[in-house]
Amino acid sequence: MTAITKSVDLDRRGRVAVLTLNNPPVNALSQHVRQGLRDGLAQAVADSGVDAVVIVCAGRTFIAGADITEFGKPPQTPSLHEALDLIESSPKPVIAAIHGTALGGGLEVTLACHYRVGVKDARFGLPEVKLGLLPGAGGTQRLPRVVGVEKALSMMVSGDPIRADEALKCGLIDEIVEGGGGGKAPALLVAAVAFAEKVVSEKRPLRKIRDLDDKVAAVRGKPEVFANFRKSVARQTRGFRAPESIVKAVEAAVSLPFADGLKRERELFVELLNSPESKAQRYFFFAEREAAKIPDVPADTPAKDIKKAAVIGAGTMGGGIAMNFANAGIPVTVVEVAQDALDRGLGIVRKNYEATAARGRLTAVDVETRMGLITGSTDFNAVKDADIIIEAVFEEMPVKKEVFAKLDGLAKADAVLATNTSTLDVDEIASATKRPESVIGTHFFSPANVMRLLENVRGAKSSKTTVATAMAIGRRIGKVPVLVGVCYGFAGNRMLHQRGQQAEKLILEGALPHQVDKVLTDFGFPMGPFAMSDLAGLDVGWRIRKGRGVKSPVADRICELGRFGQKTGSGYFRYEKGDRTPVPDADVEKIIVDVATSQGITRRYISDEEIVQRLLYPMVNEGAKILDEKIAIRASDIDVIWVYGYGWPVYRGGPMFWADSIGLKALRDRMLEFKKASGDAFWTPAPLLDRLANEGKGFVNA
Ligand code: NAD
Numbered sequence: 209m210t211a212i213t214k215s216v217d218l219d220r221r222g223r224v225a226v227l228t229l230n231n232p233p234v235n236a237l238s239q240h241v242r243q244g245l246r247d248g249l250a251q252a253v254a255d256s257g258v259d260a261v262v263i264v265c266a267g268r269t270f271i272a273g274a275d276i277t278e279f280g281k282p283p284q285t286p287s288l289h290e291a292l293d294l295i296e297s298s299p300k301p302v303i304a305a306i307h308g309t310a311l312g313g314g315l316e317v318t319l320a321c322h323y324r325v326g327v328k329d330a331r332f333g334l335p336e337v338k339l340g341l342l343p344g345a346g347g348t349q350r351l352p353r354v355v356g357v358e359k360a361l362s363m364m365v366s367g368d369p370i371r372a373d374e375a376l377k378c379g380l381i382d383e384i385v386e387g388g389g390g391g392k393a394p395a396l397l398v399a400a401v402a403f404a405e406k407v408v409s410e411k412r413p414l415r416k417i418r419d420l421d422d423k424v425a426a427v428r429g430k431p432e433v434f435a436n437f438r439k440s441v442a443r444q445t446r447g448f449r450a451p452e453s454i455v456k457a458v459e460a461a462v463s464l465p466f467a468d469g470l471k472r473e474r475e476l477f478v479e480l481l482n483s484p485e486s487k488a489q490r491y492f493f494f495a496e497r498e499a500a501k502i503p504d505v506p507a508d509t510p511a512k513d514i515k516k517a518a519v520i521g522a523g524t525m526g527g528g529i530a531m532n533f534a535n536a537g538i539p540v541t542v543v544e545v546a547q548d549a550l551d552r553g554l555g556i557v558r559k560n561y562e563a564t565a566a567r568g569r570l571t572a573v574d575v576e577t578r579m580g581l582i583t584g585s586t587d588f589n590a591v592k593d594a595d596i597i598i599e600a601v602f603e604e605m606p607v608k609k610e611v612f613a614k615l616d617g618l619a620k621a622d623a624v625l626a627t628n629t630s631t632l633d634v635d636e637i638a639s640a641t642k643r644p645e646s647v648i649g650t651h652f653f654s655p656a657n658v659m660r661l662l663e664n665v666r667g668a669k670s671s672k673t674t675v676a677t678a679m680a681i682g683r684r685i686g687k688v689p690v691l692v693g694v695c696y697g698f699a700g701n702r703m704l705h706q707r708g709q710q711a712e713k714l715i716l717e718g719a720l721p722h723q724v725d726k727v728l729t730d731f732g733f734p735m736g737p738f739a740m741s742d743l744a745g746l747d748v749g750w751r752i753r754k755g756r757g758v759k760s761p762v763a764d765r766i767c768e769l770g771r772f773g774q775k776t777g778s779g780y781f782r783y784e785k786g787d788r789t790p791v792p793d794a795d796v797e798k799i800i801v802d803v804a805t806s807q808g809i810t811r812r813y814i815s816d817e818e819i820v821q822r823l824l825y826p827m828v829n830e831g832a833k834i835l836d837e838k839i840a841i842r843a844s845d846i847d848v849i850w851v852y853g854y855g856w857p858v859y860r861g862g863p864m865f866w867a868d869s870i871g872l873k874a875l876r877d878r879m880l881e882f883k884k885a886s887g888d889a890f891w892t893p894a895p896l897l898d899r900l901a902n903e904g905k906g907f908v909n910a
Pocket of ligand 1: 520521522523524525526543544545546549553599600601602603604607611628629630631651652653654
């Protein structure tokens with residue numbers, strides 16, 4: 209065996225050369241891997257004792273993509289293109305032997321090979337779109353030539369990997385072979401070498417994908433194929449730049465010779481690399497991973513193994529939270545006060561699963577398996593064997609405290625006691641127990657079985673094990689956990705509250721709900737503040753306001769008419785039966801104008817730009833306070849919260865990254881202008897914002 213570079217070895221099995229890549233953890237295409245591929249292949253080609261070459265990976269996976277730590281740095285030779293050219297033009301057949309995932313540049317390596325074999329649980333994908341990029345090493349040109357234009361478009365625009373059986377069906381791989389991993393479990397290698405020997409003995413041609421034409425020729429002169437595809441993905445790709453660039457690159461694959469297509473791919477790639485959208489998406493990729501790190505709770509802090517969970521309350525949130533556990537295969541008990549509430553709650557859970565099954569995303573057996581993991585009870589003793597108990601009862605402090613006192617008496621000594629409160633003081637809730645170190649907030653977002661964010665709220669006394677457990681279980685049930693501290697509304701809702709206040713003011717000053725909402729949907733949010741209130745139900749806030757003696761004149765008048773939002777068919781908007789599209793309503797406009805008149809406000813035209821600034825700058829300002837108070841660990845955590853919890857468009861990075869891209873000085877100065885014009889202390893810049901603005905710094909790289 210010869211070491212070509214520190215991550216690539218060259219070996220011989222009979223007359224087949226084997227290039228083994230070993231660059232843990234995922235065999236990313238670092239410089240030494242590219243060099244090893246290039247130089248190892250050159251040696252194998254020069255060796256007269258070699259008839260064919262197999263490329264295989266050690267460890268748990270085939271090459272899973274580029275080495276993203278090299279992004280933004282000066283390119284190092286050899287480029288991946290150079291290595292791929294050499295593979296494709298090798299006079300001896302090159303076979304890729306794939307296990308784990310062949311992703312991004314990894315799949316592009318296999319596309320330069322003449323043949324591909326994979327084990328049955330291998331996955332194949334080009335996920336560059338998720339970083340706002342396109343496959344830049346020939347993927348956009350080779351994939352359509354091998355799997356066809358429509359399949360290639362759908363793989364590259366979704367970025368989702370396909371399974372081995374699908375890959376075989378569409379021609380992406382030539383054979384599914386037995387065997388597990390590469391280096392350690394040599395079954396795959398044995399099969400791949402046998403395949404290579406077969407290619408040689410049968411004198412099969414060197415199949416260069418660049419020279420294949422039939423699948424792209426089938427679409428030549430048929431622009432409707434692209435038009436239809438664009439239409440089919442318009443909704444989910446709105447605002448993103450990469451999907452359209454991918455379509456353009458595939459158009460080039462169809463209409464241009466291979467070499468020219470590669471040039472076009474390169475131009476489009478560089479354009480994306482420098483685009484604000486991709487910069488934001490790449491930033492966010494790291495932000496999400498960073499959120500898992502808690503400075504004083506290192507990764508090796510022991511977390512409690514969760515074998516069984518319990519949820520208190522089977523309402524909107526309790527049911528959804530229970531589903532998360534069942535989906536992850538963890539048995540969960542749901543405790544309610546009354547049987548009818550329990551039956552109603554679990555009935556909704558079943559309906560949700562059945563709806564998913566009706567859409568073909570679960571089998572009938574899956575539905576029963578998951579329902580089988582959820583047990584209902586009206587007896588609190590049912591929490592006794594749970595490792596984590598999540599309370600999701602009414603948002604009232606006395607009720608929460610009573611529940612926690614009860615749990616304290618019943619739960620296992622080392623159980624984690626969590627609350628799903630969205631506003632209440634976690635420390636006060638913890639004080640109802642004799643074990644505040646075991647108490648933490650786990651703030652799920654609605655619908656709890658869908659939304660990815662889990663805002664974990666660390667109490668003053670939460671132990672490191674409690675924190676580590678809440679973070680680990682969040683990941684296990686498929687959430688993105690972000691740790692914050694205790695304050696009213698925590699990070700997310702506290703910022704949302706600022707936006708809500710300005711939304712109310714804007715409609716009194718001259719904008720209308722549909723204009724405000726449209727500005728935010730144009731910005732990239734799935735819905736605006738008024739449609740969101742209609743969806744959540746206006747009565748909830750109304751009841752809270754009445755309890756506190758607070759007024760919100762427009763919202764109160766709307767509620768007095770029994771307009772509680774979507775559920776009553778009208779709120780800030782009207783809704784046709786069976787349709788969730790908000791329709792502007794003249795009656796609401798009249799209420800708004802009346803209230804404005806009664807308050808002596810002269811309504812004026814408000815520009816879209818002002819609406820964006822009025823709604824989002826206060827959020828950034830609140831984010832600065834949250835950072836200053838150490839409620840959030842880092843600015844990027846706030847961005848993760850907003851992208852996963854509130855639909856902030858990921859191609860704008862999150863509120864803090866977005867603020868940096870505007871420039872904090874410009875943002876702060878605009879706030880001061882609003883302050884001067886309105887005389888409202890609301891617009892006072894937070895000290896941290898002010899300081900960073902003066903220093904010419906940003907939040908993210910402060
Ligand atoms: P909900 O009214 O739909 O459900 C609460 C359930 O708790 C009811 O079924 C009720 O019967 C039950 N319950 C009340 N007291 C109980 C007790 N002592 N023991 C057992 N069960 C009891 O409310 P929800 O919307 O699910 O909210 C629950 C919690 O989640 C609240 O703290 C809320 O602030 C929080 N939250 C709600 C949302 C949301 O969008 N709805 C989002 C995040 C967090």
